[in-house]
Amino acid sequence: MRRMTARPANAHQARLLRLLRDGGPRSRAELGDRVDLSRSKLAVEVDRLLETGLVVADGLAASRGGRRSHNIRLAPGLRFLGVDIGATSIDVAVTNPELEILGHLNQPMDVREGPVAVFDQVLAMVAKLRDSGVAEGFDGAGIGVPGPVRFPEGVPVAPPIMPGWDGFPVREALSQELGCPVMVDNDVNLMAMGEMQAGVARSVRDFFCVKIGTGIGCGIVAGGEVHRGTTGSAGDIGHIQVEPDGRQCACGNRGCLEAYFGGAALARDAEEAAREGRSAELARLLEENGRLSAADVSTAASAGDGTCLDLIRDGGARVGQVIAGLVSFFNPGLVVIGGGVTGLGHTLLASIRTQVYRQSLPLATGNLPIVLGELGQVAGVTGAARLTSDHLFSPA
Amino acid sequence: MRRMTARPANAHQARLLRLLRDGGPRSRAELGDRVDLSRSKLAVEVDRLLETGLVVADGLAASRGGRRSHNIRLAPGLRFLGVDIGATSIDVAVTNPELEILGHLNQPMDVREGPVAVFDQVLAMVAKLRDSGVAEGFDGAGIGVPGPVRFPEGVPVAPPIMPGWDGFPVREALSQELGCPVMVDNDVNLMAMGEMQAGVARSVRDFFCVKIGTGIGCGIVAGGEVHRGTTGSAGDIGHIQVEPDGRQCACGNRGCLEAYFGGAALARDAEEAAREGRSAELARLLEENGRLSAADVSTAASAGDGTCLDLIRDGGARVGQVIAGLVSFFNPGLVVIGGGVTGLGHTLLASIRTQVYRQSLPLATGNLPIVLGELGQVAGVTGAARLTSDHLFSPA
DNA sequence: CCGGCTTTGTCCACTCACGGGAAGAAGTCG
DNA sequence: CGACTTCTTCCCGTGAGTGGACAAAGCCGG
Known part of the structure; x- marks a missing residue:
């Protein structure tokens, strides 16, 4: 099930990917208006992204008065997984590359039952989403937990309301299971990122x-x-x-x-x-x-x-x-x-x-x-997907 | 009295200038160890800085076992002015390019006497410092005021304890008088920058x-x-x-x-x-x-x-x-x-x-x-100098 | 339907930044 | 004094990036 998703080779490519994520499909010409690159340079970078498969050509754009441009969009098969572990419930969602939610599950569960039980539950929910056909594998996953996290390592530290989670290698474990890069963060941070991505902020x-x-x-x-x-x-x-x-x-x-x-x-x-x-x-x-x-x-x-x-x-x-x-x-x-x-x-x-x-x-x-x-229950999972794509859409 | 201080042409030069500021004079070789540039590239950038006069050669460095290297230092004639306007007193100081204080004056004054009176006082103190011989002109100045500041414009906004200052064009006025670029900030922000530059932080x-x-x-x-x-x-x-x-x-x-x-x-x-x-x-x-x-x-x-x-x-x-x-x-x-x-x-x-x-x-x-x-009374003026040099030592 | 106009995509030559090798200069150490 | 090390300069090859020229594709008015 392991996917090796390509990563942008430089800051320009990363910039382009984020533009496509946040603004949706665009023509090469429109991309050119947004980034400060010569046309030749832009063409080269876009071609390379096409080669790696991170973006695909997608029909012709509307004419702006002359020759019609080819549309570019993020590879539609990209899938991000967002997991939001709350004190009393779990949210799991799958998004497309534009971070729109394709499938979402919520299940009550007490985080105090410990990481193993929670992980089982999360994986069951992920399997269910997979079976529903919205995704086969994932290119990246983000997970939020209700307590402080040592962010670079992806490990909860001394979480008061989740005994048993202290030092549990969340990133490591989930990455193993899902076969993709995993980012771990505090649930409120993800909520903030969610609202920044698609909500009021x-x-x-x-x-x-x-x-x-x-x-x-x-x-x-x-x-x-x-x-x-x-x-x-x-x-x-x-x-x-x-x-x-x-x-x-x-x-x-x-x-x-x-x-x-x-x-x-x-x-x-x-x-x-x-x-x-x-x-x-x-x-x-x-x-x-x-x-x-x-x-x-x-x-x-x-x-x-x-x-x-x-x-x-x-x-x-x-x-x-x-x-x-x-x-x-x-x-x-x-x-x-x-x-x-x-x-x-x-x-x-x-x-x-x-x-x-x-x-x-x-x-x-x-x-x-x-x-x-604005996002209610999906703020956390949206933020998780955003965090993940931010990481993936940055130079390797 | 107007000085046209050169500015670094690119991020590499800015990096080198800040290294020299914070670490003092160094040999080209030591600079090379710190920045990720090839020898040739480094030589070119250093040469350009020498041409603009921002840095000067300064004798030979100690040998590290082979041929001795030429030392490079920031142009010793560079002078930054730091002004810290408190609620009840004014601090003015002149620093060398390494932000060490060459001269410092403190004078009680109530900020409520208004911008005109305070400015007269500040300019008198500046003149006094000039007369003492530590500086002829200034390459940049920073000034802190005890209230909120619209930073990009360098203008105090609605300061509760300094009536009469609201909207007073501090940057503009001081820049006119001194003939150099001026940065304006809140006094506590400058204190923080001071402690970050030369103090506990x-x-x-x-x-x-x-x-x-x-x-x-x-x-x-x-x-x-x-x-x-x-x-x-x-x-x-x-x-x-x-x-x-x-x-x-x-x-x-x-x-x-x-x-x-x-x-x-x-x-x-x-x-x-x-x-x-x-x-x-x-x-x-x-x-x-x-x-x-x-x-x-x-x-x-x-x-x-x-x-x-x-x-x-x-x-x-x-x-x-x-x-x-x-x-x-x-x-x-x-x-x-x-x-x-x-x-x-x-x-x-x-x-x-x-x-x-x-x-x-x-x-x-x-x-x-x-x-x-650690810095006591000079925290503010040190921070002001730091803010100024940060600005001057960034690509134009 | 045709020819001018605009926009888009491709190609190419020129420039310039950068890296690294080579050689020389300047020191150290035995 | 000679072997070795470190630093500096010179120089050339590589490759990235730019801008212009040209071709392709579409719009529009006649």
Whole structure:
């Protein structure tokens, strides 16, 4: 099953490949308009790409007033695999060379079951996608895990919520199984890359992406590049203190953001509210399922449950408080909110916005959009595919 | 007085110039070891640099076992000017091409007197340095101002503590007066560049630099590059909230960091303590001078005054609280503390460290040095010179 | 349908950057 | 003083890249 996908031989070829990826098929002439190369040079490079099979000719382009040009597109058989391992579920998707999703699967699974069980699941899902006919083999794969990663080696380091994964050679193992190059990164970084590729953050060079799921993390993009930090733990904002001497947090400290908001905290608060009789709706749902989740809060809130709306507003204010600080520090051009709890939608967003606009200085917030991510569940896998293709479409 | 300093013609020449700047004079052979160029190519580029006068031959190098090599150094007549405008004082310095300081002046001055008055002062100081013989003209100048700057244009934008400077064409005006290219940046960014050039942050690629002076700011370096943010206000951490519904701050919000710590807050707290009779030492100093400053607190603290030590410890804890959050977010490899109040020294540092190490996650703090800046008062001007030479030593 | 005009693709000769060999200059060391 | 090493210069071969010329292909008006 091993594929040896060719790699561009130089920066020019890499540039051309990325243009074709992000802008779709184009004529040679249009490519020429975009890159600063002489016509002869361009012809040579395109010919070489055609030879290696990375791009193919694809019919004639529309005329621009003279002789018609031949269209060039990325080899349509190229396939990228994106895997997004969340705390409680796994997403797997296959994309074409333009990073459009051809097939997508989602399956609940607790990451704490450990790398072996998770890998089995991932491989089963990959097999299923393969059987559905969208791909035979892969030219590259990207995988996101919910914890810090030593990026160059592709190995998780000291991940708090995924015991058993510390030091597990994710890249190595997956590359072995799939027979293609594999990139490993933190799931929030991939979400940020996804939104940069196909979502709200297209053409934004400095932004961050707050993912509120079971935990809370943040992908940082500075100058168009993902900032991973010295040990790969940049963006780990779930344990920033929001309340001195506040609630006990699982990490051992007190008053962490995650002790007040995020899927886990929200579920706990909801159960408490249900038991204390503060919300009939929640009590009913608790009775029904035996336990409550963030989704239940979302449901009840849309049904107009006041207690739930308060929970969301309070949580949004906490997150907003943290984001306000980070906005002052980083001065981004955009803030994206994503992750599982985006079901909470505009109530949450409004609450976050209020807090940020009130607390940060006008110069930093003056023209700062705070928006929900566009890609939802596929942000991570899209980002994974982007990371992979960025790597493959760079000089060998 | 106008000088037309030559610029490197290509990236190779720029590389060589920076090597000579940061590593001092070297032989052609040593240069060859550092850059990936053939002997012939290197010889050609060095010859061209010699022709333009940017570098000069300078005697013979020590033998490495064979024929002795000719030393090459940057033209010793090159002069960079660094200007650091603080809230309450101005620093001006002249450096040689290796960015070593040849002459340095400091003068108290309130930035609120406006750009015209400040410029007069700066030009007077420059003239004084010129008269002292360290320079005749300048090949480039860098200037730091205590507020956000639109970097490409070299213009301050909406600076809270320097009314009258908004939109003042600093680059334009200074360039006119000095007859050389001028770069303008935020003072904390320059401090960070200074520490990166000649201080504790040499060879660190991701760090930030917290400057505690009258206000509190933070220079951010990501991937070896200063991060300025979308509107140039990145690092403006003085108004991050540390206490919900806390003290009223001059910015209109409540509970800002600067309402609790920094030169202004410290002076106010000290005067209050003196009036309330909590510190005999402070009361004496207040009587003597009519008012108190951060420096007085420092003096009293070294004399063992308990109230002052408490003030410093409390302030350090507040700053530490903010830094802890930023460390989680950014995961730097180093945190540098600088600015006027570093006179408070190790009491402050200890307090900050305690807070950060306690509050941030082990992975981010495990190997995170938190240190005082090495350069003190010359950090800003050194950074200004560095910024300028970076610009001059890049392809035209 | 034909001939001018535009755009695109191919070819070719010229230039120039670059690398590496050779030889000479300048030192070291025994 | 001679063998060896290191550094510098000279020179030529290679190959990449550019720009112009020309051919091919299409549009459009007559």
